[in-house]
Amino acid sequence: MSPTPPATSTATTSAPGPGPGADSVIDVTGLHRRYGPAGPEGFDAVRGVSFSVGRGEIFALLGTNGAGKTSTVELLEGLAAPTAGRIRVLGHDPHRERAKVRPRIGVMLQAGGFPSDLTVAETARLWAGLTGGPRPVDEALALVGLLGRRTVRIKQLSGGERRRLDLALAVLGRPEVLFLDEPTTGLDPEGRRDTWELVKELHAEGTTVVLTTHYLEEAESLADRLAIMHRGRIAASGTPAEVIAAHPARISFDLPEGWFPGDLPPLAPLGVTDHSVDGRHVLLRTHRLQETLTGLLDWAREEALALGRLDARSASLEEAFLSIAGELNGHEAR
Numbered sequence: 139m140s141p142t143p144p145a146t147s148t149a150t151t152s153a154p155g156p157g158p159g160a161d162s163v164i165d166v167t168g169l170h171r172r173y174g175p176a177g178p179e180g181f182d183a184v185r186g187v188s189f190s191v192g193r194g195e196i197f198a199l200l201g202t203n204g205a206g207k208t209s210t211v212e213l214l215e216g217l218a219a220p221t222a223g224r225i226r227v228l229g230h231d232p233h234r235e236r237a238k239v240r241p242r243i244g245v246m247l248q249a250g251g252f253p254s255d256l257t258v259a260e261t262a263r264l265w266a267g268l269t270g271g272p273r274p275v276d277e278a279l280a281l282v283g284l285l286g287r288r289t290v291r292i293k294q295l296s297g298g299e300r301r302r303l304d305l306a307l308a309v310l311g312r313p314e315v316l317f318l319d320e321p322t323t324g325l326d327p328e329g330r331r332d333t334w335e336l337v338k339e340l341h342a343e344g345t346t347v348v349l350t351t352h353y354l355e356e357a358e359s360l361a362d363r364l365a366i367m368h369r370g371r372i373a374a375s376g377t378p379a380e381v382i383a384a385h386p387a388r389i390s391f392d393l394p395e396g397w398f399p400g401d402l403p404p405l406a407p408l409g410v411t412d413h414s415v416d417g418r419h420v421l422l423r424t425h426r427l428q429e430t431l432t433g434l435l436d437w438a439r440e441e442a443l444a445l446g447r448l449d450a451r452s453a454s455l456e457e458a459f460l461s462i463a464g465e466l467n468g469h470e471a472r
């Protein structure tokens with residue numbers, strides 16, 4: 139029997155929760171955020187989003203530019219009140235009960251603003267004074283590889299070093315829930331890997347992490363579950379494997395000289411859901427990669443054909459993302 143691809147919630151506004159019995163630390167229902175006045179002059183950046191994040195999970199919010207990721211995360215952090223909907227973080231309303239929530243969360247904003255004349259260590263000490271139960275400042279700086287830069291002034295730091303300092307400050311209070319808004323934007327590949335390692339260590343210690351990112355490999359590497367936002371809604375969600383599996387794998391090859399696409403065997407019985415041809419180049423899409431590939435190769439062997447440039451690959455998160463964004467843009471354009 140062919141396995142049915144797991145259903146991800148395409149074109150919905152809600153992401154399934156962490157599963158029955160899971161202890162959720164974030165619950166969001168019917169969230170809306172509007173900038174500006176009611177009516178045509180205002181803008182609905184978040185349009186009815188629902189999801190839950192379980193204790194100890196890493197949850198990634200992905201999306202096109204302007205999809206509403208930061209607008210959503212800011213509401214979770216309690217920086218603003220939603221226009222409509224309900225949010226619970228650690229059992230509390232993060233905006234109205236900010237004093238209860240703030241000491242238990244760590245926040246790394248997209249652009250942290252610090253007095254530029256303070257040194258790295260002075261900034262961290264200042265922040266430590268505002269944060270309950272902090273780690274030693276030097277421990278937090280060491281975690282992000284900034285201990286050797288502790289006497290350097292903020293204005294002399296590189297963009298990547300500032301991102302690392304933002305992260306050090308976010309983890310100073312040993313938060314139960316850590317919000318990371320594009321944590322590796324501006325970091326070099328080594329800095330990105332280091333940040334991933336740190337997030338994995340914090341995860342192993344039981345920290346719940348909500349992150350936004352434009353790097354699909356970051357979400358694939360770190361996230362237990364993810365949601366892809368598009369124009370204020372959740373367009374697809376699930377584990378990375380579930381989101382990928384909902385999109386077809388692809389097989390491409392060149393037919394040999396003298397052979398034409400019309401000579402191919404019937405494709406539907408091989409599990410092909412869609413195909414396109416360009417001259418003698420053939421692209422097949424299938425949710426049953428092994429079955430389709432086996433059928434194709436059996437046919438090629440029987441016909442004694444050598445298929446040129448044969449390439450078979452499962453969908454990637456990038457393909458899933460591009461296809462969701464493309465489908466929705468096409469849909470909205472009609």
Ligand SMILES: Nc1ncnc2c1ncn2[C@@H]1O[C@H](COP(=O)(O)OP(=O)(O)OP(=O)(O)O)[C@@H](O)[C@H]1O
Binds near residue numbers: 173201205207
């Ligand atoms: N203060 C504001 N006033 C009006 N519109 C805003 C405001 N902040 C954000 N927006 C708009 O809301 C939409 C969502 O923005 P948001 O920053 O949440 O998206 P995002 O998914 O985080 O995008 P990016 O990936 O580009 O950072 C955008 O169209 C943006 O222009």
